[in-house]
Amino acid sequence: MQALRGIDLELYAGEMVGLLGENGSGKTTLARLIVGLIRPAKGRITVCGLDTTTASAYELARRVGLVFQNPDHQIFEKTVWNEVAFGPRNYQTPQKEVDRRIEAELRGFDLWVYRSRLPTSLSGGERKSVAFASTFVLEPSVLLLDEPTKGMDYGRKRGLEKKARDLCDAGRAVVFITHDVEFAFESTQRAIVLHQGKILFDGRTQEVLSDPLIEKAGLRLPPIARLAALLQDSLLPQPIGSVEELCNHLEMLL
Numbered sequence: 001m002q003a004l005r006g007i008d009l010e011l012y013a014g015e016m017v018g019l020l021g022e023n024g025s026g027k028t029t030l031a032r033l034i035v036g037l038i039r040p041a042k043g044r045i046t047v048c049g050l051d052t053t054t055a056s057a058y059e060l061a062r063r064v065g066l067v068f069q070n071p072d073h074q075i076f077e078k079t080v081w082n083e084v085a086f087g088p089r090n091y092q093t094p095q096k097e098v099d100r101r102i103e104a105e106l107r108g109f110d111l112w113v114y115r116s117r118l119p120t121s122l123s124g125g126e127r128k129s130v131a132f133a134s135t136f137v138l139e140p141s142v143l144l145l146d147e148p149t150k151g152m153d154y155g156r157k158r159g160l161e162k163k164a165r166d167l168c169d170a171g172r173a174v175v176f177i178t179h180d181v182e183f184a185f186e187s188t189q190r191a192i193v194l195h196q197g198k199i200l201f202d203g204r205t206q207e208v209l210s211d212p213l214i215e216k217a218g219l220r221l222p223p224i225a226r227l228a229a230l231l232q233d234s235l236l237p238q239p240i241g242s243v244e245e246l247c248n249h250l251e252m253l254l
């Protein structure tokens with residue numbers, strides 16, 4: 001069985017991308033191909049000029065990172081600090097620099113108070129944040145996050161978005177693999193929709209996630225997109241990108 005077919009895709013430095021699609025559409029398989037965990041039966045994938053079929057795992061892992069959907073599949077150290085320190089230690093980064101980066105990630109993901117704790121003793125959302133921190137700390141050029149918002153409260157979601165934005169501003173690409181169309185609508189600029197192993201849409205998020213045809217791919221239009229479409233012609237002067245923007249416009253009108 002083929003999980004993916006005819007995929008032609010380029011990811012660019014500095015972009016924040018949503019990769020969407022129903023269960024079994026091929027999102028995780030695509031992510032695993034991009035990071036080199038599996039190899040394509042046909043075709044070619046290059047990351048920062050490295051062919052994933054021939055490059056070593058060591059070379060690839062410093063350029064591209066994947067945070068698994070289930071954090072327990074990647075957490076194995078005895079403390080939160082050591083978990084985040086594991087990757088940078090492998091790359092012979094100077095100790096001072098490692099410590100500085102770990103502290104920045106732990107604070108950025110609201111984990112500083114847990115730094116000496118056993119990761120498995122944390123809550124689901126906190127363990128997910130540990131998995132994020134341990135991947136962000138490597139500052140990969142391409143970072144893929146599989147279902148990152150599942151089980152995350154509002155504060156942790158916004159914290160993740162901010163960290164991802166910082167990474168994009170520093171010229172990295174971040175891909176959110178998600179069913180969370182509202183999060184994708186508000187947080188990403190480009191949306192790629194997979195359906196049965198093929199790319200059904202690839203374009204500006206606000207346009208893609210406002211197109212009723214995405215329902216063909218098993219996705220629901222985000223409520224904000226439905227509301228904005230209703231108000232667009234008569235009340236709103238321009239496309240709406242977030243609940244915040246819609247509220248601001250409506251406040252001016254009322």
Ligand SMILES: Nc1ncnc2c1ncn2[C@@H]1O[C@H](COP(=O)(O)OP(=O)(O)O)[C@@H](O)[C@H]1O
Pocket residue numbers: 002003021022023024025026027028029030
């Ligand atoms: N290791 C595997 N062996 C065989 N089939 C797989 C494997 N992993 C995924 N698949 C199949 O590939 C398709 C895409 O799966 P996946 O990439 O996990 O989808 P998604 O992440 O979008 O839910 C599904 O039909 C799934 O059953």
Ligand SMILES: [Mg+2]
Pocket residue numbers: 027028029146
């Ligand atoms: Mg998946």
